[in-house]
Amino acid sequence: MNPQVRKLLVAIVVAVLTIILTHDDILQLGVVQRLEMATLDYRFQARGAYPGLRESSHVVIVEVNDESYRSLPDRWPWPRSYYARLVRNLKAAGAKAVGIDIILSEAEIQSPENDDDLRAAIRETGIVILAGKLETKQQDYTLVEADEHFGNIFFTVDSSLGLVNIRNDPDGVYRRYSPFWEATHIRRHDTVRVPTFGFAVLNKYFGLPPLHVATVEEKRFTYAGRMIPQYDPSSLLINFFGPSGTFRRVKFADVIDDEDIVTNEETETGESINTFSDPDYGYLYDGTFTDKIVLVGSTLPEDHDLFPVSIAQGLQRGDNLMYGVEIHANVIESIFRNNFLYKQSARSEILLVLFFSLFTFYVTSALRSGRSKRHFVFELFGFLFLMFELAVIAVATLWLFIHSQFVMAAISPIVAVLGGYVASTGYHFVTERKQRLMIKTMFSTYVNPTVVDELIANPEKLKLGGERKQLTVMFSDIEGFTSISEKMESDALVALLNEYFGEMSSIILRNNGTLDKFFGDAVIAFWGAPLSQEDHALRACAAALEMQNKLAEIRNRWKQDGRPMIYTRIGINTGEMVVGNMGGAEKFDYTVIGDSVNIASRLEGANKVYRTGIIVSETTYEAVKHSILGRELDLLSVKGRSEPVRTFELIQQRDADLDPALERFVQLFTEGLHLYRLRKWDEAERKFSEAAMLRKDDYPSQLYTERAGFFKRNPPPADWSGVFELTTK
Numbered sequence: 001m002n003p004q005v006r007k008l009l010v011a012i013v014v015a016v017l018t019i020i021l022t023h024d025d026i027l028q029l030g031v032v033q034r035l036e037m038a039t040l041d042y043r044f045q046a047r048g049a050y051p052g053l054r055e056s057s058h059v060v061i062v063e064v065n066d067e068s069y070r071s072l073p074d075r076w077p078w079p080r081s082y083y084a085r086l087v088r089n090l091k092a093a094g095a096k097a098v099g100i101d102i103i104l105s106e107a108e109i110q111s112p113e114n115d116d117d118l119r120a121a122i123r124e125t126g127i128v129i130l131a132g133k134l135e136t137k138q139q140d141y142t143l144v145e146a147d148e149h150f151g152n153i154f155f156t157v158d159s160s161l162g163l164v165n166i167r168n169d170p171d172g173v174y175r176r177y178s179p180f181w182e183a184t185h186i187r188r189h190d191t192v193r194v195p196t197f198g199f200a201v202l203n204k205y206f207g208l209p210p211l212h213v214a215t216v217e218e219k220r221f222t223y224a225g226r227m228i229p230q231y232d233p234s235s236l237l238i239n240f241f242g243p244s245g246t247f248r249r250v251k252f253a254d255v256i257d258d259e260d261i262v263t264n265e266e267t268e269t270g271e272s273i274n275t276f277s278d279p280d281y282g283y284l285y286d287g288t289f290t291d292k293i294v295l296v297g298s299t300l301p302e303d304h305d306l307f308p309v310s311i312a313q314g315l316q317r318g319d320n321l322m323y324g325v326e327i328h329a330n331v332i333e334s335i336f337r338n339n340f341l342y343k344q345s346a347r348s349e350i351l352l353v354l355f356f357s358l359f360t361f362y363v364t365s366a367l368r369s370g371r372s373k374r375h376f377v378f379e380l381f382g383f384l385f386l387m388f389e390l391a392v393i394a395v396a397t398l399w400l401f402i403h404s405q406f407v408m409a410a411i412s413p414i415v416a417v418l419g420g421y422v423a424s425t426g427y428h429f430v431t432e433r434k435q436r437l438m439i440k441t442m443f444s445t446y447v448n449p450t451v452v453d454e455l456i457a458n459p460e461k462l463k464l465g466g467e468r469k470q471l472t473v474m475f476s477d478i479e480g481f482t483s484i485s486e487k488m489e490s491d492a493l494v495a496l497l498n499e500y501f502g503e504m505s506s507i508i509l510r511n512n513g514t515l516d517k518f519f520g521d522a523v524i525a526f527w528g529a530p531l532s533q534e535d536h537a538l539r540a541c542a543a544a545l546e547m548q549n550k551l552a553e554i555r556n557r558w559k560q561d562g563r564p565m566i567y568t569r570i571g572i573n574t575g576e577m578v579v580g581n582m583g584g585a586e587k588f589d590y591t592v593i594g595d596s597v598n599i600a601s602r603l604e605g606a607n608k609v610y611r612t613g614i615i616v617s618e619t620t621y622e623a624v625k626h627s628i629l630g631r632e633l634d635l636l637s638v639k640g641r642s643e644p645v646r647t648f649e650l651i652q653q654r655d656a657d658l659d660p661a662l663e664r665f666v667q668l669f670t671e672g673l674h675l676y677r678l679r680k681w682d683e684a685e686r687k688f689s690e691a692a693m694l695r696k697d698d699y700p701s702q703l704y705t706e707r708a709g710f711f712k713r714n715p716p717p718a719d720w721s722g723v724f725e726l727t728t729k
Contacts, residue, residue, distance in 0.1 A: 007365060008358075010427055014419040015357035019350055022412035032411055034171045039410040041173070041320075043401040044311040049242025057241075058336045059329040060292045061249045062086070063299040064102070071253035071263045080104070080114035084121035085256045086296065089276055091125040093283055094290035099129040099201040101164060101297035101325045105151050115153075122157045129201045130154055130161045132194070134183060150183070150194065159210040162200025166307065166327060167235065173320075174307045176235035177331050179221050179228070180213040198331040199223065205293055219345075226335060229342045237341040237407065239334045240311045244322040247329045248288075249299070255283060293332060297325025342406050349409045353416040360389060360420030361427075368428045369486060378483065382421070389417045466580020466593075471528035472540040472572060472620060473597050474513070475604040476504070476547065479567040481521040487564065497521070500566060503554060504547055511543035516591050526592050529579040537574045537623035541650055544570045544614045545628070570613060571604030573597075574620040599645060602638040606647065610634070611699035618646035629654050631666045632673060633700060637725045644723045649700070665694040669701060676704060677722040681712035 022032050069076060083100065090098050108114050122128045132150030149155040150163065163181050168174045180193045193213045195203060203212050206224050214223035221228040221236065231237035241247075257263055258277040266273055276283050283289060298305050305324040312320035334340060344352075364382045393413050400406040478484070478500075485493055501523065505515055508525045512533065516524040525543075527536035547568065555565050575596030582591050603615045610633060621630055630648045637644045651662065672687030685708045692701035 007361065007427065010423050011358045011361040011420060012354075014361065014423045015354045015416060018353050018357060018412060018416045018419050022353075022409075022415055023346065023349070033169070036409065036411045037169055037171055037173065037175065039397065040175065040407065041310045041312075043398055043407075044240055045314065046398055047402045049246050049311075053241050053246055053333075054248045057247055057329075057333055058293055059247055059332050060289060060294050061247050061299075061325055061329060062090075062252055062255055062294055062296045063249045063325075064252045064297065064303075065299050068251050068253035071251075071257075071265060073262065073264060073267070079111060080108055080118040081111075082252075082256055083296075084114075084117040085258075085261070086252065087118075087121045087125050087128055089255055089258060089284070090289055090294050091127055093276075093288070094292070095127060095294045096291055097129060097201050097204040098125075098127050098294045098296065099131070099162070099197060099204075099328070101131050101197060101295055101328060103131055103133055103151055103164075104154055107153055119154060119157050122154060126158070127204060128158075128160060129197070129204050131164045131197055132161050133164050134181070160200060160204055161210070162195050162197035164197045164324060164328070166196075166324070168307075172308060173310060174322075174327065175238055175310050176231055177238050177327070178235045179223065198328040198335075201293055201295070201328070201332060202335060223335070226338055228335070229340050231341070231343050236331075237343065238310075238327065238330055239339055239341045239405065240309060240322075240330050241333055243311045243313045243320070244326055245313075247326060247333075250283065250288065252296070258284075295325050295329055295332075297323060297328075299323050299325070340405060341401075342404075344406070344408045349412055352409070353412050356389065356393075356413045356416035357420045357423075360386070360417050361424045364421055364424040365428065368424065376480075376483075378486075382424075386417065386421050390414060393417070466578045466582065468576055468578050469529055469532075470575065471526050471577055471579060471592060471596075472536045472574040473516075473526040473577065473592055473600045474508075474524070474540050474544060474570060474572050475601045476523045476544075476568050476570045477604055478521040479569055479608075484564050484566070496563065496566075500554070503550055504568075507546045507550060508543050511539045511546070513539065513543055514590070517589065526577075526579070529592070530590070535623075537572075537620050538627055540572050540574075541614075541616065541620065541624045541628050542653070544572060545650060545653060548613050568613070569604050569607035570615070571600045571602065571606065572614070572616040572620050573600035573603060574617065574623060575599070595641065599638060599641065602636075603645075603647060606634075606636060606638075610649070610703065612649045614650040615647050616650060618648065621648040621650075627654055628652070629658065629662070629666065631669050635721070635723045637723050644721075661694055665691050665698075668694070669698075672701075672704060676708055679711070679715075681708045684708045685712075 022036075072078065072082070074082070083104075087098055130152045132152050132155065134151060150161055152161060155161050163183075165178075165181060166174050167176055167178065169176065177198065178196055179199050180195045182191050183194050184191050192211070194211060195213050199214065200210070202208075202224065203210060208224065214221040214228065216233075219230050221230060228236050253263060254275040257273065257275045259272070259274060263273065274282060279285060306321045307324060307327065308320050309322045309327065310320070311322075363385060367378050367382045367385070393410060397408045397410045400408050484496075488496065501518060504523055508515055508523070511527075512531075513525045513527050514529060516526060518524075525540075527533055527540045533539060547570065551566065551568055555567075559565065573596050575594075577592045577594035577596045579592045580590070582589055582593065599617060603617060606615050607613065612633070615633060616624075616630070624630075629651045631651065633647045633649045635644045635646050651666065652658070668687050668691040672684045672691060675684035675687060685705055688701045688705040688708065692698055692705065695701070
C-alpha cells in the first residue's frame with residue numbers, strides 16, 4: 001500500500017474513534033461528558049459577571065431571609081396575609097409580574113381568612129405567578145403524578161403557575177433549563193404541558209395565556225417572538241449573568257413594611273420606619289420595582305434551595321452554589337435580552353475533529369520525517385506543535401464563548417489532537433521497527449570467521465544445542481539511530497552502516513571476540529567461546545574502550561565530510577550463560593542465551609539514563625579493575641531480575657599516561673556515592689560538586705547532586721537501600 005494512503009487511513013481511523021468516544025449520540029461516556037461540562041464551567045468563570053447588571057436587569061429578587069424572620073412579628077410559617085400584602089405593595093410600586101417561588105401546598109387551618117386574602121390579592125392585582133413542583137423521570141419533558149393543583153392550592157385562582165423542577169447534569173451541576181414539562185394527572189390520566197417557572201413568569205409579563213408554552217422546532221424553541229437555541233432536545237443552556245448575588249435583592253420584610261405593619265424594630269425603638277411607604281426613601285416611590293419582574297424566594301441555606309451551578313464566587317472551593325430563585329432570574333433575564341448560548345452543531349464538531357486529526361497526524365509525521373543531526377529536535381518540535389494546537393483550542397473556545405456566546409466543543413478536538421499525535425508516533429515507531437528488521441535481515445548471513453574455523457576443526461560442533469559456560473557478553477547500540485536513518489537516503493545509510501560495522505567488528509575480532517549478530521544498528525558479541533579464554537572479561541572491556549576511541553576518530557573524519565555524528569552505547573556483563581548452535585536443522589546461529597545476556601542488554605540501555613558510553617556489571621569490573629580504571633555508577637534493579645545489579649562505568653586503561661586528575665575525579669565521585677548511600681546528603685552534594693568541577697560535562701555527578709538535593713528535601717523511607725529501578729530496556 002502506498003505510504004501516503006496508509007497515513008491517510010490511519011488519521012481517518014483516529015478521527016472516527018475520537019468521534020465515537022466523544023459524541024453523546026453515539027457513545028455516552030460519563031467521563032467525557034463531565035470533562036466537557038468542566039470546560040464550560042471554566043469558560044463561565046473566565047468570563048465573570050456582566051458589569052452593571054444589578055442596575056440594568058429586568059428582575060428584582062425579594063428574598064425570604066433571616067433578617068426578615070427577625071423583623072416580622074409572626075413566626076414561620078408566615079400567615080398568607082403577608083403574601084397578600086406583598087403582592088398588593090409590589091403592584092402599587094409598579095411591578096409587572098410577581099413570581100412566588102415558594103410552594104403553598106396546604107391551607108392555613110387556624111386562619112383560613114388569610115388564604116382568602118391572598119386569593120383576593122391574586123385576583124385584584126393580576127400579576128402573580130405561583131410555583132409548582134413535581135417528581136420527574138429525569139428524561140425529556142416528562143413529569144409524573146401531577147395533582148389537580150400541581151402542588152399549589154392557589155393554582156385555581158387564575159391558573160398562572162410554573163414548575164420549578166430543574167434537571168441537573170451527570171456531575172450534579174445545574175446548567176440546563178427546560179421551557180416546559182409534560183405532566184400526567186393522577187385521576188384523569190391525561191397529559192398537559194406546563195411551563196416552567198421562568199417561562200410562566202414571562203407569560204404574565206408578556207400578556208400570554210397562563211399555561212402558554214414554547215413551541216419546539218428543529219434545534220430551537222420559539223417563544224414570544226424569540227428563537228431560543230436548544231442545548232439538547234428538551235432544554236436550553238442557562239446563560240449565567242454572574243454568581244450568586246448578581247441580581248439585586250430586597251428583603252421581604254422591607255417590602256411589606258408600610259403603615260399597617262409594625263415590625264419588631266419599630267416596636268423596640270418606638271419609631272415608625274415604613275421602608276416601603278416612606279415618601280422620602282420607600283420602595284413605593286424610588287422606582288426599584290417599576291416595570292420589573294419580581295421573584296420572591298428563599299435565600300436561607302436551611303431551606304435547601306441551593307444548587308451547584310457553572311459559575312462560582314471564586315473565593316473558595318465549592319462556592320458555586322446558587323439559590324433556585326436566582327437560577328430562574330438568570331433564565332428570565334436571558335430571554336429578555338435575547339442573549340442565549342449557542343451550542344456547536346454535531347456536523348461542525350465532526351468536521352473539526354477530522355481536521356485536527358488529519359492536520360496533527362500529517363504535521364507531526366512530516367517533522368519526524370525531516371532531517372536533523374539529533375532525533376530529539378524533531379520530537380521537541382512535534383511536542384511544541386502539540387502544545388500550540390491545544391493552546392489554540394483553549395483560546396478559541398474561551399474567546400468564542402466570551403465574545404459570541406458560542407459553546408464550541410473542547411474535549412473532542414483535544415482528543416483528536418492527542419490521538420493524531422499518538423497515531424503519528426505509533427506509525428513511525430512501527431515504520432522504524434520494520435526498517436531495523438530489514439537491516440537485521442541484510443546481515444543475518446554474516447558468520448564470524450572464528451566460528452567457521454572452529455567448526456572446520458571440530459565438525460562435531462555442527463549440531464543443535466549448546467553448553468553452559470562462564471562468558472562475557474557485549475551489547476552495543478547506536479544512539480539516535482532513528483534520527484540518522486530518517487535523514488539519509490537508503491544507499492547512503494547502508495554505506496554508513498557498512499563502514500561503522502566494519503570498524504567495530506574488526507576491533508571485536510582483533511580482541512578475539514565472537515560476533516554474535518548485527519541486530520538493526522546493534523552489535524552483539526561475546527568472549528570465552530567457542531574457544532575458551534581465561535581473560536574474556538578483560539578482552540571484552542579492552543575492545544569496548546577501543547571501539548569508543550575508534551568512533552571518536554570516525555566522527556572527526558565524518559564531520560569533515562558532512563556525514564552524521566554517531567555515538568555508541570555499550571553494555572557488558574560476565575556470567576553463566578548457554579552458548580551453542582540455536583535454530584533449526586536448515587538454519588541456525590551460534591549464539592548465547594540466558595539471564596546474564598539479558599543483563600548486558602539492560603546495561604547497554606542504562607547508558608541513556610546516565611549519558612555514559614560503557615557500563616559493565618560488578619562481576620565484569622572485578623575481573624578487570626587492576627587493568628582498567630572505572631567508577632561505580634549505581635545499584636540498579638533491572639527488569640526481569642529480582643536482585644539488583646551493581647554497575648560500573650569504564651573510563652580508560654590503566655597505563656603510564658593515566659591522568660592523576662582523572663583518578664582524583666573517580667575518588668571524589670566514589671566518596672560522594674558512599675556518603676549518598678549513608679544518607680549524608682550535604683556531604684554527598686559537596687563531593688559530587690567537586691567531582692563535577694574536574695569533569696565539567698560529567699552527567700552522573702550532576703544527576704547525583706540533584707538526587708541528593710531531592711532526598712534532602714524529601715527523605716526516602718527507612719528501608720531505602722539506594723537501589724534505582726531501571727524501567728527502560
